[in-house]
Amino acid sequence: MSKRIVCLRHGQTLWNVEQRFQGHSDIPLDETGIAQAARAASLLASLRPTLIVSSDLQRANDTALALARVVGLDVSVDKDLRERGGGEWEGLTRDEIAARWPEEYVAWEAPGGEPVADVATRVAGAMRRWAAKLDDDGLLVVASHGAALRLGICELLGLPESLWPALGGLGNCSWSVLQEGRRGWRLLEHNAGTLPEPVRSDDRPEAEA
Template sequence: MSETPRVLFWRHGRTAWNVEKRFQGQTDIDLDPVGHAQAERAGRLLATLNPDVIVASDLKRAADTAGYLGRASGVPVEYDKALRERFGGSWEGFTAAQLAERWPAEHPTMSIPDGEDVAEVGDRMRAAVDRGLARTPAGGLLVIVSHGAALRMGISRMLGIPDERREILGPLSNCCWSVLQARGDAWRLMEHNAASLPEPVVLSDDA
Protein backbone atom coordinates (compact mmCIF):
# COMPACT_ATOMS: atom_id res chain seq x y z
CA MET A 1 0.00 0.00 0.00
CA SER A 2 1.18 3.54 -0.78
CA GLU A 3 2.13 5.63 2.25
CA THR A 4 0.31 8.60 0.67
CA PRO A 5 -2.97 9.44 2.41
CA ARG A 6 -6.20 10.18 0.56
CA VAL A 7 -9.23 12.16 1.65
CA LEU A 8 -12.62 11.55 0.05
CA PHE A 9 -15.10 14.41 0.48
CA TRP A 10 -18.67 13.13 0.13
CA ARG A 11 -21.77 15.31 -0.03
CA HIS A 12 -25.00 14.12 1.60
CA GLY A 13 -27.96 12.73 -0.35
CA ARG A 14 -30.90 14.76 -1.57
CA THR A 15 -33.37 16.53 0.71
CA ALA A 16 -36.73 18.14 0.03
CA TRP A 17 -35.10 21.54 0.47
CA ASN A 18 -32.55 20.67 -2.22
CA VAL A 19 -35.41 20.03 -4.63
CA GLU A 20 -37.03 23.34 -3.64
CA LYS A 21 -33.68 25.15 -3.92
CA ARG A 22 -33.91 26.39 -0.36
CA PHE A 23 -30.85 27.56 1.54
CA GLN A 24 -30.36 24.86 4.19
CA GLY A 25 -27.34 26.06 6.12
CA GLN A 26 -27.40 24.44 9.56
CA THR A 27 -31.15 23.81 9.57
CA ASP A 28 -31.41 20.09 10.31
CA ILE A 29 -33.25 18.68 7.28
CA ASP A 30 -33.76 14.93 6.67
CA LEU A 31 -32.90 13.05 3.51
CA ASP A 32 -35.88 12.47 1.24
CA PRO A 33 -36.58 8.98 -0.25
CA VAL A 34 -34.37 9.74 -3.25
CA GLY A 35 -31.60 10.88 -0.91
CA HIS A 36 -31.75 7.62 1.03
CA ALA A 37 -31.55 5.65 -2.22
CA GLN A 38 -28.59 7.75 -3.39
CA ALA A 39 -26.76 7.21 -0.12
CA GLU A 40 -27.40 3.47 -0.10
CA ARG A 41 -26.05 3.09 -3.65
CA ALA A 42 -23.02 5.32 -3.08
CA GLY A 43 -22.31 3.70 0.27
CA ARG A 44 -22.03 0.28 -1.36
CA LEU A 45 -19.66 1.66 -4.01
CA LEU A 46 -17.46 3.55 -1.58
CA ALA A 47 -17.22 0.56 0.75
CA THR A 48 -15.17 -1.20 -1.94
CA LEU A 49 -12.47 1.45 -1.45
CA ASN A 50 -11.96 0.13 2.10
CA PRO A 51 -12.15 3.37 4.08
CA ASP A 52 -10.15 3.47 7.28
CA VAL A 53 -11.88 6.39 9.01
CA ILE A 54 -15.31 7.94 8.37
CA VAL A 55 -16.10 11.34 9.91
CA ALA A 56 -19.43 13.08 9.31
CA SER A 57 -21.25 16.26 10.14
CA ASP A 58 -23.74 15.64 12.92
CA LEU A 59 -26.60 17.19 10.92
CA LYS A 60 -29.04 14.41 10.00
CA ARG A 61 -28.71 14.59 6.23
CA ALA A 62 -24.95 14.01 6.45
CA ALA A 63 -25.02 11.64 9.42
CA ASP A 64 -27.63 9.41 7.77
CA THR A 65 -25.68 9.44 4.49
CA ALA A 66 -22.53 8.37 6.33
CA GLY A 67 -24.47 5.61 8.05
CA TYR A 68 -24.95 3.78 4.76
CA LEU A 69 -21.19 3.66 4.20
CA GLY A 70 -20.58 2.69 7.81
CA ARG A 71 -22.92 -0.29 7.55
CA ALA A 72 -21.59 -1.36 4.14
CA SER A 73 -17.93 -1.13 5.19
CA GLY A 74 -18.14 -2.11 8.86
CA VAL A 75 -16.28 1.09 9.80
CA PRO A 76 -17.89 3.07 12.65
CA VAL A 77 -18.92 6.61 11.82
CA GLU A 78 -17.48 9.42 13.93
CA TYR A 79 -19.12 12.85 14.14
CA ASP A 80 -17.58 16.31 14.16
CA LYS A 81 -19.68 19.48 14.46
CA ALA A 82 -16.96 21.35 12.59
CA LEU A 83 -18.15 19.59 9.41
CA ARG A 84 -21.55 21.29 9.50
CA GLU A 85 -22.72 23.43 6.60
CA ARG A 86 -22.03 27.16 6.58
CA PHE A 87 -24.41 28.91 8.98
CA GLY A 88 -26.77 30.97 6.85
CA GLY A 89 -28.38 33.24 9.42
CA SER A 90 -31.57 34.84 8.12
CA TRP A 91 -31.11 33.25 4.69
CA GLU A 92 -31.92 29.74 5.90
CA GLY A 93 -35.21 28.43 4.55
CA PHE A 94 -35.49 30.89 1.68
CA THR A 95 -35.39 29.75 -1.95
CA ALA A 96 -32.72 31.00 -4.34
CA ALA A 97 -35.31 33.19 -6.07
CA GLN A 98 -36.38 34.73 -2.76
CA LEU A 99 -32.78 35.40 -1.76
CA ALA A 100 -32.08 37.10 -5.09
CA GLU A 101 -35.14 39.30 -4.61
CA ARG A 102 -34.52 40.22 -0.96
CA TRP A 103 -30.72 40.52 -1.09
CA PRO A 104 -29.97 41.47 -4.72
CA ALA A 105 -26.51 42.87 -3.95
CA GLU A 106 -25.37 40.12 -1.59
CA HIS A 107 -26.82 37.03 -3.26
CA PRO A 108 -24.51 36.85 -6.31
CA THR A 109 -21.44 36.62 -4.07
CA MET A 110 -23.15 34.72 -1.22
CA SER A 111 -22.25 37.49 1.21
CA ILE A 112 -24.67 36.61 3.99
CA PRO A 113 -25.07 39.69 6.25
CA ASP A 114 -25.61 37.69 9.45
CA GLY A 115 -24.10 34.41 8.30
CA GLU A 116 -20.84 32.63 8.97
CA ASP A 117 -17.74 34.07 7.39
CA VAL A 118 -16.30 31.99 4.55
CA ALA A 119 -12.83 32.00 6.10
CA GLU A 120 -14.21 30.59 9.36
CA VAL A 121 -15.84 27.72 7.48
CA GLY A 122 -12.57 26.94 5.70
CA ASP A 123 -10.65 27.03 8.97
CA ARG A 124 -12.98 24.65 10.81
CA MET A 125 -13.24 22.29 7.84
CA ARG A 126 -9.45 22.06 7.51
CA ALA A 127 -9.12 21.49 11.26
CA ALA A 128 -11.69 18.67 11.12
CA VAL A 129 -9.85 17.02 8.21
CA ASP A 130 -6.56 17.26 10.09
CA ARG A 131 -8.16 15.61 13.13
CA GLY A 132 -9.42 12.80 10.91
CA LEU A 133 -6.06 12.36 9.23
CA ALA A 134 -4.40 12.05 12.63
CA ARG A 135 -6.47 8.89 13.17
CA THR A 136 -5.97 7.53 9.65
CA PRO A 137 -3.16 5.00 9.13
CA ALA A 138 -0.34 5.72 6.71
CA GLY A 139 -1.56 5.25 3.16
CA GLY A 140 -5.16 5.03 4.37
CA LEU A 141 -8.42 6.57 3.23
CA LEU A 142 -10.29 9.18 5.25
CA VAL A 143 -13.91 9.82 4.25
CA ILE A 144 -15.40 13.21 5.18
CA VAL A 145 -19.21 13.40 4.90
CA SER A 146 -20.49 16.94 4.84
CA HIS A 147 -22.37 19.58 2.85
CA GLY A 148 -21.98 21.26 -0.52
CA ALA A 149 -20.70 24.72 0.41
CA ALA A 150 -18.64 23.54 3.38
CA LEU A 151 -17.01 20.82 1.31
CA ARG A 152 -15.95 23.19 -1.44
CA MET A 153 -14.49 25.54 1.14
CA GLY A 154 -12.67 22.66 2.79
CA ILE A 155 -11.32 21.35 -0.51
CA SER A 156 -10.23 24.85 -1.54
CA ARG A 157 -8.40 25.29 1.75
CA MET A 158 -6.63 21.92 1.30
CA LEU A 159 -5.54 22.90 -2.21
CA GLY A 160 -4.38 26.37 -1.21
CA ILE A 161 -7.04 28.14 -3.28
CA PRO A 162 -7.79 31.62 -1.87
CA ASP A 163 -11.24 31.89 -0.31
CA GLU A 164 -12.28 34.57 -2.78
CA ARG A 165 -11.54 32.19 -5.66
CA ARG A 166 -13.32 29.16 -4.19
CA GLU A 167 -15.81 29.18 -7.07
CA ILE A 168 -13.02 27.88 -9.30
CA LEU A 169 -14.23 24.48 -8.05
CA GLY A 170 -17.55 23.46 -9.53
CA PRO A 171 -20.38 22.43 -7.19
CA LEU A 172 -20.82 18.95 -5.76
CA SER A 173 -24.06 17.20 -6.65
CA ASN A 174 -26.02 15.32 -4.01
CA CYS A 175 -24.19 12.17 -2.94
CA CYS A 176 -21.21 12.81 -5.21
CA TRP A 177 -17.64 13.03 -3.99
CA SER A 178 -14.17 14.44 -4.59
CA VAL A 179 -10.82 12.85 -3.78
CA LEU A 180 -7.61 14.56 -2.73
CA GLN A 181 -4.26 12.81 -2.44
CA ALA A 182 -1.14 14.06 -0.75
CA ARG A 183 1.97 14.64 -2.82
CA GLY A 184 4.86 15.77 -0.71
CA ASP A 185 3.70 18.69 1.41
CA ALA A 186 0.84 19.55 -0.94
CA TRP A 187 -2.52 18.09 -1.90
CA ARG A 188 -3.85 17.57 -5.38
CA LEU A 189 -7.33 16.98 -6.71
CA MET A 190 -7.69 13.48 -8.18
CA GLU A 191 -11.48 13.46 -8.72
CA HIS A 192 -14.25 16.02 -8.44
CA ASN A 193 -18.04 15.59 -8.37
CA ALA A 194 -17.68 11.86 -9.07
CA ALA A 195 -20.44 9.28 -8.80
CA SER A 196 -18.54 6.20 -9.97
CA LEU A 197 -15.35 4.49 -8.90
CA PRO A 198 -12.14 5.83 -10.46
CA GLU A 199 -10.44 4.11 -13.35
CA PRO A 200 -6.71 3.34 -13.05
CA VAL A 201 -4.57 6.31 -14.13
CA VAL A 202 -1.80 5.79 -16.68
CA LEU A 203 0.92 8.10 -15.40
CA SER A 204 2.18 10.76 -17.74
CA ASP A 205 5.68 12.26 -17.73
CA ASP A 206 4.62 15.13 -15.46
CA ALA A 207 2.71 12.99 -12.93
Protein backbone atom coordinates in the same frame (compact mmCIF):
# COMPACT_ATOMS: atom_id res chain seq x y z
CA MET B 1 1.51 4.54 0.15
CA SER B 2 -0.29 7.75 1.03
CA LYS B 3 -3.32 8.97 2.92
CA ARG B 4 -6.52 9.77 1.03
CA ILE B 5 -9.69 11.67 1.89
CA VAL B 6 -13.03 11.08 0.17
CA CYS B 7 -15.22 14.16 0.58
CA LEU B 8 -18.81 12.89 0.26
CA ARG B 9 -21.74 15.25 0.00
CA HIS B 10 -25.00 14.13 1.61
CA GLY B 11 -27.97 12.78 -0.32
CA GLN B 12 -30.90 14.82 -1.55
CA THR B 13 -33.36 16.54 0.79
CA LEU B 14 -36.71 18.16 0.06
CA TRP B 15 -35.09 21.55 0.62
CA ASN B 16 -32.51 20.75 -2.06
CA VAL B 17 -35.36 20.11 -4.50
CA GLU B 18 -37.09 23.35 -3.47
CA GLN B 19 -33.77 25.22 -3.65
CA ARG B 20 -34.04 26.38 -0.06
CA PHE B 21 -30.92 27.44 1.83
CA GLN B 22 -30.40 24.74 4.46
CA GLY B 23 -27.31 25.90 6.32
CA HIS B 24 -27.41 24.66 9.92
CA SER B 25 -31.10 23.64 9.65
CA ASP B 26 -31.33 19.91 10.37
CA ILE B 27 -33.22 18.64 7.33
CA PRO B 28 -33.50 14.85 6.74
CA LEU B 29 -32.82 12.96 3.53
CA ASP B 30 -35.85 12.40 1.32
CA GLU B 31 -36.57 9.04 -0.35
CA THR B 32 -34.32 9.88 -3.28
CA GLY B 33 -31.55 10.93 -0.89
CA ILE B 34 -31.78 7.64 1.01
CA ALA B 35 -31.44 5.73 -2.27
CA GLN B 36 -28.52 7.93 -3.33
CA ALA B 37 -26.74 7.24 -0.04
CA ALA B 38 -27.18 3.49 -0.50
CA ARG B 39 -25.81 3.65 -4.04
CA ALA B 40 -22.81 5.76 -3.00
CA ALA B 41 -22.12 3.34 -0.15
CA SER B 42 -22.03 0.37 -2.52
CA LEU B 43 -19.48 2.15 -4.72
CA LEU B 44 -17.28 3.68 -2.02
CA ALA B 45 -17.08 0.41 -0.07
CA SER B 46 -14.74 -0.88 -2.78
CA LEU B 47 -12.18 1.76 -1.75
CA ARG B 48 -11.95 0.08 1.68
CA PRO B 49 -12.33 3.11 3.95
CA THR B 50 -10.59 2.91 7.30
CA LEU B 51 -12.25 5.87 9.04
CA ILE B 52 -15.61 7.63 8.57
CA VAL B 53 -16.54 11.01 10.04
CA SER B 54 -19.58 13.19 9.40
CA SER B 55 -21.19 16.49 10.14
CA ASP B 56 -23.58 16.42 13.10
CA LEU B 57 -26.52 17.31 10.84
CA GLN B 58 -28.68 14.28 10.09
CA ARG B 59 -28.60 14.52 6.29
CA ALA B 60 -24.83 14.05 6.35
CA ASN B 61 -24.78 11.62 9.27
CA ASP B 62 -27.39 9.34 7.67
CA THR B 63 -25.37 9.37 4.44
CA ALA B 64 -22.29 8.31 6.40
CA LEU B 65 -24.21 5.62 8.27
CA ALA B 66 -25.28 4.04 4.96
CA LEU B 67 -21.60 3.49 4.13
CA ALA B 68 -20.71 2.43 7.67
CA ARG B 69 -23.29 -0.37 7.58
CA VAL B 70 -21.72 -1.78 4.42
CA VAL B 71 -18.08 -1.63 5.54
CA GLY B 72 -18.57 -2.41 9.24
CA LEU B 73 -17.18 0.83 10.64
CA ASP B 74 -18.48 3.33 13.18
CA VAL B 75 -19.18 6.95 12.28
CA SER B 76 -17.50 9.71 14.27
CA VAL B 77 -19.29 13.08 14.38
CA ASP B 78 -17.63 16.48 14.11
CA LYS B 79 -19.64 19.70 14.35
CA ASP B 80 -16.88 21.52 12.44
CA LEU B 81 -18.03 19.68 9.30
CA ARG B 82 -21.41 21.45 9.33
CA GLU B 83 -22.66 23.38 6.32
CA ARG B 84 -22.05 27.12 6.06
CA GLY B 85 -24.41 28.98 8.39
CA GLY B 86 -27.03 30.85 6.38
CA GLY B 87 -28.20 33.45 8.90
CA GLU B 88 -31.43 35.09 7.75
CA TRP B 89 -31.46 33.06 4.54
CA GLU B 90 -32.04 29.64 6.08
CA GLY B 91 -35.30 28.12 4.86
CA LEU B 92 -35.70 30.63 2.03
CA THR B 93 -35.61 29.83 -1.69
CA ARG B 94 -33.10 31.31 -4.14
CA ASP B 95 -35.83 33.51 -5.63
CA GLU B 96 -36.87 34.82 -2.21
CA ILE B 97 -33.26 35.61 -1.32
CA ALA B 98 -32.62 37.39 -4.62
CA ALA B 99 -35.77 39.48 -4.25
CA ARG B 100 -35.14 40.58 -0.65
CA TRP B 101 -31.36 40.97 -0.69
CA PRO B 102 -30.26 41.66 -4.30
CA GLU B 103 -26.80 42.99 -3.40
CA GLU B 104 -26.07 40.30 -0.83
CA TYR B 105 -27.33 37.65 -3.27
CA VAL B 106 -24.77 38.71 -5.87
CA ALA B 107 -22.00 38.52 -3.24
CA TRP B 108 -23.59 35.36 -1.73
CA GLU B 109 -23.15 36.80 1.76
CA ALA B 110 -26.14 36.14 4.00
CA PRO B 111 -27.04 38.69 6.69
CA GLY B 112 -26.01 37.03 9.95
CA GLY B 113 -24.43 34.19 8.00
CA GLU B 114 -20.97 32.67 8.14
CA PRO B 115 -18.12 34.17 6.07
CA VAL B 116 -16.68 31.78 3.48
CA ALA B 117 -13.15 32.14 4.90
CA ASP B 118 -14.36 30.97 8.32
CA VAL B 119 -16.08 27.95 6.78
CA ALA B 120 -12.97 27.04 4.80
CA THR B 121 -10.78 27.26 7.90
CA ARG B 122 -13.01 25.15 10.16
CA VAL B 123 -13.74 22.43 7.57
CA ALA B 124 -10.13 22.12 6.40
CA GLY B 125 -9.01 22.06 10.03
CA ALA B 126 -11.39 19.20 10.78
CA MET B 127 -10.22 17.25 7.74
CA ARG B 128 -6.59 17.68 8.79
CA ARG B 129 -7.35 16.52 12.35
CA TRP B 130 -9.10 13.36 11.20
CA ALA B 131 -6.56 12.62 8.47
CA ALA B 132 -3.83 12.76 11.13
CA LYS B 133 -5.43 9.68 12.72
CA LEU B 134 -4.94 7.60 9.55
CA ASP B 135 -2.21 5.10 8.89
CA ASP B 136 0.04 5.98 5.95
CA ASP B 137 -2.20 4.08 3.53
CA GLY B 138 -5.51 4.95 5.24
CA LEU B 139 -8.68 6.26 3.61
CA LEU B 140 -10.88 8.79 5.43
CA VAL B 141 -14.45 9.41 4.27
CA VAL B 142 -15.81 12.81 5.29
CA ALA B 143 -19.61 13.11 4.90
CA SER B 144 -20.54 16.76 4.84
CA HIS B 145 -22.22 19.44 2.73
CA GLY B 146 -21.80 21.09 -0.65
CA ALA B 147 -20.46 24.53 0.25
CA ALA B 148 -18.60 23.27 3.32
CA LEU B 149 -16.73 20.61 1.36
CA ARG B 150 -15.89 22.83 -1.62
CA LEU B 151 -14.51 25.55 0.63
CA GLY B 152 -12.64 23.05 2.82
CA ILE B 153 -11.06 21.45 -0.24
CA CYS B 154 -9.92 24.84 -1.55
CA GLU B 155 -8.30 25.66 1.79
CA LEU B 156 -6.69 22.22 2.08
CA LEU B 157 -5.19 22.63 -1.40
CA GLY B 158 -3.78 26.02 -0.44
CA LEU B 159 -5.69 27.90 -3.15
CA PRO B 160 -5.94 31.68 -2.70
CA GLU B 161 -9.48 32.85 -2.02
CA SER B 162 -9.62 34.61 -5.39
CA LEU B 163 -9.47 31.19 -7.08
CA TRP B 164 -12.07 29.42 -4.95
CA PRO B 165 -14.89 30.04 -7.49
CA ALA B 166 -12.88 28.01 -10.04
CA LEU B 167 -13.80 24.79 -8.21
CA GLY B 168 -17.33 23.73 -9.08
CA GLY B 169 -19.97 22.42 -6.70
CA LEU B 170 -20.75 18.87 -5.59
CA GLY B 171 -23.95 17.06 -6.53
CA ASN B 172 -25.93 15.12 -3.93
CA CYS B 173 -23.99 11.97 -2.95
CA SER B 174 -21.12 12.85 -5.26
CA TRP B 175 -17.60 12.97 -3.92
CA SER B 176 -14.10 14.33 -4.35
CA VAL B 177 -10.87 12.48 -3.63
CA LEU B 178 -7.77 14.08 -2.11
CA GLN B 179 -4.37 12.46 -1.69
CA GLU B 180 -1.54 13.56 0.56
CA GLY B 181 1.79 14.05 -1.18
CA ARG B 182 5.21 15.34 -0.21
CA ARG B 183 4.12 18.91 -0.91
CA GLY B 184 0.68 18.71 0.65
CA TRP B 185 -2.75 17.61 -0.54
CA ARG B 186 -3.76 17.30 -4.18
CA LEU B 187 -7.13 16.78 -5.85
CA LEU B 188 -7.46 13.46 -7.70
CA GLU B 189 -11.19 13.54 -8.52
CA HIS B 190 -13.95 16.11 -8.14
CA ASN B 191 -17.75 15.71 -8.16
CA ALA B 192 -17.43 12.03 -9.09
CA GLY B 193 -20.16 9.41 -8.87
CA THR B 194 -22.74 10.86 -11.24
CA LEU B 195 -23.00 12.13 -14.79
CA PRO B 196 -23.01 15.94 -15.03
CA GLU B 197 -26.29 17.30 -13.73
CA PRO B 198 -27.60 20.46 -12.03
CA VAL B 199 -26.24 20.99 -8.52
CA ARG B 200 -28.71 22.21 -5.87
CA SER B 201 -26.73 23.39 -2.89
CA ASP B 202 -26.18 26.18 -0.39
CA ASP B 203 -23.10 27.12 -2.39
CA ARG B 204 -22.91 30.31 -4.43
CA PRO B 205 -24.58 30.01 -7.87
CA GLU B 206 -21.42 30.16 -10.00
CA ALA B 207 -19.96 27.22 -8.08
CA GLU B 208 -22.88 25.16 -9.28
CA ALA B 209 -22.85 25.96 -12.98
